[in-house]
Structure formats: structure tokens, C-alpha cells
Amino acid sequence: MKVAVIGGGAAGLMAAYxxxxxxxxxxxxxxxxxxxKKxxxxxxxxxxxxxxxxxxxxxxxxxRGGKFLTSSVYSFSPRDLMDMLERGGLKLKTERGNRVFPVSDKASDVTKCLENYCKNAGVHFKFNERILKLDILNSTMRGIITExxxxxxxxxxxxxxxxxxxxTGSTGDGYRFAEQAGHGIVSPVPSLCGVNLCGNYYKPMQGLALKNVAIKIFRCGKKTDELFGEMQFTHFGASGPIILTASALICREPADDIKLELDFKPALSFEQLEARLLRDFKENQNRDISNCLKALLPLSAIEPLLSRCNIQQTKKVNSVTKSERSALLTNLKNFDMLFSSLRGFEEAVVTSGGVSLKEINPKTMESKxxxxxxxxxxxxxxxxxxxxFNLQIAFSTGYAAGCAAAKTD
Ligand SMILES: Cc1cc2nc3c(=O)[nH]c(=O)nc-3n(C[C@H](O)[C@H](O)[C@H](O)COP(=O)(O)OP(=O)(O)OC[C@H]3O[C@@H](n4cnc5c(N)ncnc54)[C@H](O)[C@@H]3O)c2cc1C
Known part of the structure; x- marks a missing residue:
């Protein structure tokens, strides 16, 4: 059986082996x-x-694709991968959130280990060879055409x-091969990436890293998700762990339908936060409001918050009106991030979308x-x-495809 593997990333190395x-x-x-390279x-x-x-x-x-992946992930699980890498001499360690890394902290050691497996199994490598087209005859594979x-x-x-x-070499060539074979493609979009925000209100907060905050996701006006953790403001908008997670949840939706709100104080209810604010106000009656808020917020967030509430930074606490205090509360809990769009593929950790799963056998990864x-x-x-989780998708599906392709029909 002669098998060609196109692409030497995680999936390709596993499939070849x-x-x-x-x-x-x-x-x-x-x-x-x-x-x-990736x-x-x-x-x-x-x-x-x-x-x-x-x-x-x-x-x-x-x-996306959990049901489709069930068979391949059970057949070649994270534990199977870890055993394989350790048998191949790559020592592993597990960090916070069950994240597994090589003890050496060197990604290149993972590639080396997989390449060794391939070489020992007799895989022949052809580098600097870009496949341009598939050779298909009567709905059956015949070969490939390179440059x-x-x-x-x-x-x-x-x-x-x-x-x-x-x-890194991933430029969507596989989608063209799939289309050539008659497969449907679900429009690829960037996922696990930062978000662009409108206006420039966030500029003073550029570089500000926030811990223990929450992002609320609204779709067509309805709150659908709330994510707790860390994020940061950047020169384009926002990034960091909970923003990346949010991007994965919203990447397939029209941007106009999405609203993101930041809760600066998710540990406090509205009532608790109001009580806290009243206490701070009482203790700082003759000070500027911007000074008074220092106990509650990082310095660089105070100006954008006050400006959103139309309150002058130098306004004395004792002259802040009830409605201004209420605006402050609302913006501390539901600060509209003014979501504009997701960052591009250049910065996205993964692509969401691709070859439609409908026409792929989930046990073998073979085209139907x-x-x-x-x-x-x-x-x-x-x-x-x-x-x-994304590399494991590559390893589990690569393993399924490689095992199936080696079989004679
Ligand atoms: C910055 C970053 C950090 C990440 N960190 C993690 C992480 O820590 N953990 C995790 O699980 N996931 C992570 N990911 C996601 C993960 O790396 C990918 O999901 C995974 O590598 C995909 O593997 P793949 O083999 O399917 O594709 P790729 O790794 O993209 O490999 C495709 C290969 O095919 C080659 N190729 C393309 N077209 C052709 C052609 N026409 N002819 C010949 N060769 C071709 C390319 O050169 C490339 O080498 C990260 C991604 C990025 C970008």
C-alpha cells in the first residue's frame, strides 16, 4: 500500500507514523x-x-466537532499520546489545568520525538515539495501533483x-484539495484570538492586565455566556485567556449580533458593590472622584470608566449625583467593550471551519x-x-487516518 501524507505538522507526522x-x-x-514549524x-x-x-x-x-471526534479520541486518547511520547524518550510534565508539556520546555523536542517514530517506521520525507493538486480518477485516489x-x-x-x-506553511491548500474532490467547506474564520474594539476609549488601558474579572457575551441582545478569569487591554483592543475563549464562542456569528461586557467586580453583586461604593464615598467626601476610585480600580481604568459615565475626573465625591453613582455602578458591572471584530488569521491560534464533517467517516477520516x-x-x-485540546485533535484524527490508510481494502 503506497500512502502519501501531505503536510508535516502534528497531524501529518502522526498519520505518517x-x-x-x-x-x-x-x-x-x-x-x-x-x-x-507550527x-x-x-x-x-x-x-x-x-x-x-x-x-x-x-x-x-x-x-465544534465533538460528536465527530468521539471515536478517534477514544481510540487514541490523551493518555495514549502521552504514553507514546514517553516511550519515545520525551519526558512530560503536567501543569495547571492538566496542561501537558515536555519537561525540557522545548516544543522542538516534540517534533523530534515524532520524527524519530516516523523514521524508525520507515517513513520517507520529501521537503520543499508543495502539493498543488490531487489526481483523482473515477472517485478514487490515483496520486498527487506537485510543483x-x-x-x-x-x-x-x-x-x-x-x-x-x-x-508556518498553513495557507489553506487543503481546502482547495477538498473542493477539488467535491467536498463542502465551512467558511474558515479565525478563532482563539484577540478582539478589536471600537473607538479609542481603551487606549489609556493599553497593557493593563486584569485578574478575576468576567466577560459577558450577548448574542442578539441575549446573554449566553459568562467567562471568569484574566484578560488584558492591548493596542488594538483586548486579548488574554478569557478573550481567547470568548473568541472561540463568537467566531462564527456576525459581529453585529455580538456584544461583550466587562464586569470589573464579578465577585460582588450589584447590591454589595453599591454598599462598597457608598462606604468609599462616605470616607472620601472631599476628594476627587478619580482619587476615591483608586481603591476599587486600577489607575488606568478610572479615566475610561468616568468618561463613559460622563463624570469629570476632578468632580468632588460629595457632588456626585445619585444618577451618576448609578451609572458608575452599571459600568463597573456591565462595561460595554464596544466589540468590533476578531483579529485576523495572522494572530489566531486556530482556524474554525474547514472541510465539512458530513462527508468524512469519523472512524477512519476517509472521504465519503x-x-x-x-x-x-x-x-x-x-x-x-x-x-x-487542539493538538490532540491533530493527533487523534491523524492516528485514525494513518491506521485506516494502511489497511488493504
Ligand atoms: C501560536 C500558536 C500556539 C499554539 N499553541 C498550541 C498549544 O500549546 N496546544 C495546542 O493544543 N494547540 C496549539 N496551537 C494549535 C495547534 O498548533 C494546531 O491546531 C495544530 O498544530 C494543527 O496541526 P495540523 O497538523 O493539522 O496543521 P499544521 O500544524 O498547520 O501543519 C500543516 C502542515 O502542512 C504543510 N502544508 C500546507 N500545505 C501544503 C502543501 N500544499 N504541500 C505540502 N505541505 C503543505 C504546512 O507547511 C504545515 O507544515 C497553537 C497554534 C498557534 C498558531
Whole structure:
């Protein structure tokens, strides 16, 4: 069985290894001069390779495609991946939130380990070779066409990734191959990224990191989610953990339908916050309101908050009216972030959307339209939250595709 794997990222390396150890003759084609350019930048260069949890828990962190992934994640679970990497000599450690990293804190060690598995299983690597087209005859795979050559293969596994961080080689080629084979594509959009905010109210807060705050997500005026944790304001708007999570939840919705509100004090109810404000006001009656708020808010957030409430920074606390106090309360709890749009693919950790799951067999990753054609990894319409869940999508689907492609029909 001759198998071609297109793309040498996490999914491609796993698929190539699984196919070769299943007895296939495997060639992995990578357009770059080496494998794993994206792996190299994962987890800030440390590679959060998976999440140490049971498949049932894992699937709760998948945003789209959870049902489709069930079979492949149970067949090749986070535990299976961790065992495989450790057998291959890569020592692992588990950090906060069950996030798994190499002990060396070097993402390149993950690639090395996977490459060693491939080499030992006899995978042949072809670098600097970009696949341009598939060769399909009578709904059956015949081979692939590169910039310089044509190759005949019984099976072809597409692992070309999505559109995020295109400088790593992931430029959406897999979508074109899928379309050539007649597959539907769910429009790819950036996910796990920062958000652009309107106006410039947030500029004074640029660089401000907030802990223990909440983001409330409204869709068409209805509150649908509330996320607690950390975020920061940036030169374009906002980013940080809860903003990334929010982006994954809203990325497929029209921007006009979305409203994001920041709760500066989620631990306090409206009533508790009002009592706190009244106490602070009583103790600081003759001071400027901006000074009085210092106990409650970081310095750089005071000016934007007061300006949103139309209160002068120098206004004395004893002259703040009841309605101004009420505006302050409202904005402390429900500060409209003036959401504009998501950041682009250049900065998105993953792509949401891709090859429609309807026409892919979830057990084998084989196309239901073209015999011998497989898709795995980020090219598929599956995505998850941060925490090692996205790489595990690549590993589980890559493993399923490789094992299936090695089988003779
Ligand atoms: C900054 C950043 C940090 C991240 N951190 C984490 C993390 O810590 N944990 C986690 O779980 N996930 C993380 N992710 C997400 C994760 O890296 C991806 O979901 C995963 O790597 C996707 O793997 P893949 O193999 O499907 O695709 P890719 O890694 O994108 O690999 C696709 C490969 O195919 C090659 N290719 C493309 N087209 C062709 C062609 N026509 N011919 C030949 N080769 C081609 C590309 O050069 C590339 O090497 C991060 C992503 C980014 C951008």
C-alpha cells in the first residue's frame, strides 16, 4: 500500500507514523524545509502537547466537532499520546489545568520525538515539495501533483492545517484539495484570538492586565455566556485567556449580533458593590472622584470608566449625583467593550471551519466521496479551547487516518 501524507505538522507526522507502522510504504510531503514549524511556536515555544484528562472530559473542551471526534479520541486518547511520547524518550510534565508539556520546555523536542517514530517506521520525507493538486480518477485516489512532479499513490492523507499563522506553511491548500474532490467547506474564520474594539476609549488601558474579572457575551441582545478569569487591554483592543475563549464562542456569528461586557467586580453583586461604593464615598467626601476610585480600580481604568459615565475626573465625591453613582455602578458591572471584530488569521491560534464533517467517516477520516482520500487535523471543521485540546485533535484524527490508510481494502 503506497500512502502519501501531505503536510508535516502534528497531524501529518502522526498519520505518517501510524500508516507506516501499519505496514504501508509512506512518503510525507512538506512544503517547508523541515517539519513542525507550527509545533515550534505552540505553547509559547513550550508546546502544550495535550491535556491529561479522560476522553469524556476532553470532549467537553471541543467547541465544534465533538460528536465527530468521539471515536478517534477514544481510540487514541490523551493518555495514549502521552504514553507514546514517553516511550519515545520525551519526558512530560503536567501543569495547571492538566496542561501537558515536555519537561525540557522545548516544543522542538516534540517534533523530534515524532520524527524519530516516523523514521524508525520507515517513513520517507520529501521537503520543499508543495502539493498543488490531487489526481483523482473515477472517485478514487490515483496520486498527487506537485510543483515539479507527479506521484502515484493508493491513498492520500491531507494534513495541511488551516489558515492561522500562514507563515508556518498553513495557507489553506487543503481546502482547495477538498473542493477539488467535491467536498463542502465551512467558511474558515479565525478563532482563539484577540478582539478589536471600537473607538479609542481603551487606549489609556493599553497593557493593563486584569485578574478575576468576567466577560459577558450577548448574542442578539441575549446573554449566553459568562467567562471568569484574566484578560488584558492591548493596542488594538483586548486579548488574554478569557478573550481567547470568548473568541472561540463568537467566531462564527456576525459581529453585529455580538456584544461583550466587562464586569470589573464579578465577585460582588450589584447590591454589595453599591454598599462598597457608598462606604468609599462616605470616607472620601472631599476628594476627587478619580482619587476615591483608586481603591476599587486600577489607575488606568478610572479615566475610561468616568468618561463613559460622563463624570469629570476632578468632580468632588460629595457632588456626585445619585444618577451618576448609578451609572458608575452599571459600568463597573456591565462595561460595554464596544466589540468590533476578531483579529485576523495572522494572530489566531486556530482556524474554525474547514472541510465539512458530513462527508468524512469519523472512524477512519476517509472521504465519503473519494476512495483513498483522508483528511485530518486542523483542515477539518473541528476546533477546541486552549489547553492542549487542539493538538490532540491533530493527533487523534491523524492516528485514525494513518491506521485506516494502511489497511488493504
Ligand atoms: C501560536 C500558536 C500556539 C499554539 N499553541 C498550541 C498549544 O500549546 N496546544 C495546542 O493544543 N494547540 C496549539 N496551537 C494549535 C495547534 O498548533 C494546531 O491546531 C495544530 O498544530 C494543527 O496541526 P495540523 O497538523 O493539522 O496543521 P499544521 O500544524 O498547520 O501543519 C500543516 C502542515 O502542512 C504543510 N502544508 C500546507 N500545505 C501544503 C502543501 N500544499 N504541500 C505540502 N505541505 C503543505 C504546512 O507547511 C504545515 O507544515 C497553537 C497554534 C498557534 C498558531
Amino acid at each position: 501510524a500508516a507506516a507502522s501499519g505496514g504501508a510504504t509512506v512518503t510525507l510531503f512538506e512544503r517547508n524545509e523541515k517539519c513542525g 509545533i515550534y511556536i505552540t505553547g509559547k515555544g513550550r508546546c502544550n502537547v495535550t491535556n491529561d484528562c479522560e476522553p469524556s472530559e476532553y470532549l467537553r473542551h471541543v467547541v 515539479n512532479d507527479e506521484f502515484y499513490f493508493d491513498k492520500v492523507i491531507i494534513c495541511t492545517g488551516g489558515l492561522s499563522y500562514p507563515s 466521496l473519494v476512495k483513498g482520500l483522508y483528511f485530518c487535523g486542523e483542515v477539518l471543521d473541528c476546533d477546541a479551547f486552549t489547553g492542549g
